[in-house]
Amino acid sequence: MKTILKDIEEFDRALFGAIFRLKWAPLTRLLRLFTLLGTAGFLWGMLAAVAFIFGGFRLSHLLVPWGAVAISWTCAEGSKHLFNRTRPYISDTGIAPLIKTPSSSSFPSGHSATAAAGAITLSFAYPAFAPAFVAAGFLVALSRVYLGVHYPFDVAAGLLIGSVVAAALLMLA
Numbered sequence: 053m054k055t056i057l058k059d060i061e062e063f064d065r066a067l068f069g070a071i072f073r074l075k076w077a078p079l080t081r082l083l084r085l086f087t088l089l090g091t092a093g094f095l096w097g098m099l100a101a102v103a104f105i106f107g108g109f110r111l112s113h114l115l116v117p118w119g120a121v122a123i124s125w126t127c128a129e130g131s132k133h134l135f136n137r138t139r140p141y142i143s144d145t146g147i148a149p150l151i152k153t154p155s156s157s158s159f160p161s162g163h164s165a166t167a168a169a170g171a172i173t174l175s176f177a178y179p180a181f182a183p184a185f186v187a188a189g190f191l192v193a194l195s196r197v198y199l200g201v202h203y204p205f206d207v208a209a210g211l212l213i214g215s216v217v218a219a220a221l222l223m224l225a
Contacts, residue, residue, distance in 0.1 A: 064205045068140055071197045071204065072147065083195035084151060090163045090192035093121035096170025099185070103178055112225050113177040120169035120221045124214040128165035131213075135159040141200055149200035161202045161210030167192035168214025176222055 089095040100117035107113060137159035141147040156162075171189030175182035193211060196202035 060205075064203045065140075067204045068197060071194075072140070072200050074198070079198070080150060083191065083198050086188070086191040087151060087163065087195035087199055090167055090195070092162070093125050093166035093170060095188065095192065096121045096166055096174065099170065099174055099188075100177075103174065103181075107178060110177075116221050116225045117170055117173040117177065120173045120214070120218045121166045123221070124165040124169035124217045125162050127213050127217065128160050128162040128210055129156070131160060132157040132162075137203075137206065139201060140203055147200050151199045151201065154201055158202055159206045159209060160213055161193070161196050161206045163196050164193040164202075164207045164210025165214040165217075168211045169218045170214075172215060172218035173222060 086095075096117055100114050100121075104110070104114040136157045139154070139158040141149045141153060167189040171185040174185045178185075193207050196207050197204055
């Protein structure tokens with residue numbers, strides 16, 4: 053079992069290195085913007101509010117995304133204390149993150165949790181815009197590894213949290 057866990061960790065670090073080394077100035081600017089907008093689910097909350105105003109004032113189209121984002125963020129941030137995984141730039145001092153570094157632990161990614169929750173719930177509420185919501189969610193999640201503050205499995209765990217919360221709230225709604 054220890055060997056399997058070690059292999060998974062090595063794969064996660066190798067995948068991080070492959071993504072982190074891919075640097076292109078226009079992409080760096082774009083991903084910095086998406087990581088900033090994705091902080092604490094801000095992007096998804098604002099998109100839900102704008103869509104609510106211009107999309108017919110359906111209260112469920114506002115409250116379900118807001119609830120999913122809030123619950124996902126709370127779950128992700130709360131579980132960081134359970135796992136206490138060291139961030140990549142702390143584990144390897146040769147990594148220079150491209151943004152201001154977070155002080156919380158790395159696993160799971162709160163940005164990715166809210167990205168999945170927001171993209172999924174907004175896609176159900178406004179299916180015509182689903183490709184844009186999914187693309188934005190992907191960019192928020194990718195930004196965390198590209199900018200050097202999360203490992204890929206941190207992001208995958210965040211996406212899983214956000215997806216489960218979104219599915220549960222959509223079923224309840």
